[in-house]
Amino acid sequence: xxxxxxxxxxxxxxxxxxxxxxxxxxxxxxxxxxxxxxxxxxxxxxxxxxxxxxxxxxxxxxxxxxxxxxxxxxxxxxxxxxxxxxxxxxxxxxxxxxxxxxxxxxxxxxxxxxxxxxxxxxxxxxxxxxxxxxxxxxxxxxxxxxxxxxxxxxxxxxxxxxxxxxxxxxxxxxxxxxxxxxxxxxxxxxxxxxxxxxxxxxxxxxxxxxxxxxxxxxxxxxxxxxxxxxxxxxxxxxxxxxxxxxxxxxxxxxxxxxxxxxxxxxxxxxxxxxxxxxxxxxxxxxxxxxxxxxxxxxxxx
Amino acid sequence: xxxxxxxxxxxxxxxxxxxxxxxxxxxxxxxxxxxxxxxxxxx
Numbered sequence: 001x002x003x004x005x006x007x008x009x010x011x012x013x014x015x016x017x018x019x020x021x022x023x024x025x026x027x028x029x030x031x032x033x034x035x036x037x038x039x040x041x042x043x044x045x046x047x048x049x050x051x052x053x054x055x056x057x058x059x060x061x062x063x064x065x066x067x068x069x070x071x072x073x074x075x076x077x078x079x080x081x082x083x084x085x086x087x088x089x090x091x092x093x094x095x096x097x098x099x100x101x102x103x104x105x106x107x108x109x110x111x112x113x114x115x116x117x118x119x120x121x122x123x124x125x126x127x128x129x130x131x132x133x134x135x136x137x138x139x140x141x142x143x144x145x146x147x148x149x150x151x152x153x154x155x156x157x158x159x160x161x162x163x164x165x166x167x168x169x170x171x172x173x174x175x176x177x178x179x180x181x182x183x184x185x186x187x188x189x190x191x192x193x194x195x196x197x198x199x200x201x202x203x204x205x206x207x208x209x210x211x212x213x214x215x216x217x218x219x220x221x222x223x224x225x226x227x228x229x230x231x232x233x234x235x236x237x238x239x240x241x242x243x244x245x246x247x248x249x250x251x252x253x254x255x256x257x258x259x260x261x262x263x264x265x266x267x268x269x270x271x272x273x274x275x276x277x278x279x280x281x282x283x284x285x286x287x288x289x290x291x292x293x294x295x296x297x298x299x300x301x
Numbered sequence: 302x303x304x305x306x307x308x309x310x311x312x313x314x315x316x317x318x319x320x321x322x323x324x325x326x327x328x329x330x331x332x333x334x335x336x337x338x339x340x341x342x343x344x
Contacts (some may be wrong), residue, residue: 118336
């Protein structure tokens with residue numbers, strides 16, 4: 001654990017419940033991870049046995065959850081300082097930190113191993129890379145050191161569609177990189193919108209989020225920049241031929257709404273627009289990947 | 302009295318965790334069985 005640890009009473013193994021272990025897996029984050037992973041699988045050329053496809057999705061979900069558990073173990077000191085995270089199992093004193101770490105490590109190894117045995121090595125390697133990136137690059141290296149933490153660290157959350165694609169096709173292609181790029185460019189406006197109305201939390205914990213380090217105006221400028229940059233990036237699947245015009249029109253409209261939200265944040269001196277943008281950004285990503293999925297569903301029998 | 306309640310609560314949590322662990326192990330057995338069948342079928 002890093003310096004500046006908070007003296008929190010941590011729980012013993014007997015204190016934790018099944019619900020606490022589920023909470024360690026960050027189930028809400030997992031739903032977005034699973035959805036984008038499924039989109040990668042359905043967009044990829046080739047076929048995968050339904051049982052193996054279900055196993056691949058489970059591995060992506062468990063791998064993401066395992067990385068979240070290790071993140072909660074490492075960040076237990078700063079989690080105790082933030083309103084949003086202080087009720088997590090470790091800072092709330094319901095769980096022994098070592099228990100959470102063991103849980104995360106075992107699930108990480110298990111998810112990568114099962115992916116390699118059941119599906120293929122490319123998908124397993126990408127899953128291992130995404131877990132390692134989230135734990136070592138984002139959590140340990142960047143999160144407490146630079147306001148670019150979520151920009152570079154956002155790559156960890158962008159892997160699921162590539163893993164899904166690799167599970168079906170066995171390789172990495174430009175189309176799967178395009179899906180990676182969409183999530184990568186979406187991450188900064190999403191998290192900086194959150195940081196705008198949670199900056200007090202981050203400042204108290206000493207996490208150098210952009211609003212804390214560079215101020216609100218610079219953060220709003222960066223949100224607008226990334227929202228605009230996301231527009232052409234979201235059209236890459238269409239340009240690469242993996243999505244049709246319906247996707248192109250739909251994702252462009254959704255992207256314009258995101259830009260409108262970013263402009264509203266720029267103009268708003270309060271927190272309302274930032275909260276709206278944060279909520280809409282989640283809907284945006286779901287809908288863009290839903291469009292990609294619908295694009296692959298045959299309309300005629 | 303409160304010690305008994307605490308012990309009951311801890312026992313309840315322990316039972317739930319044991320049950321969850323049992324289900325996970327059972328699920329893994331089923332998972333490896335399914336992987337084997339599907340993989341053998343493919344070959």
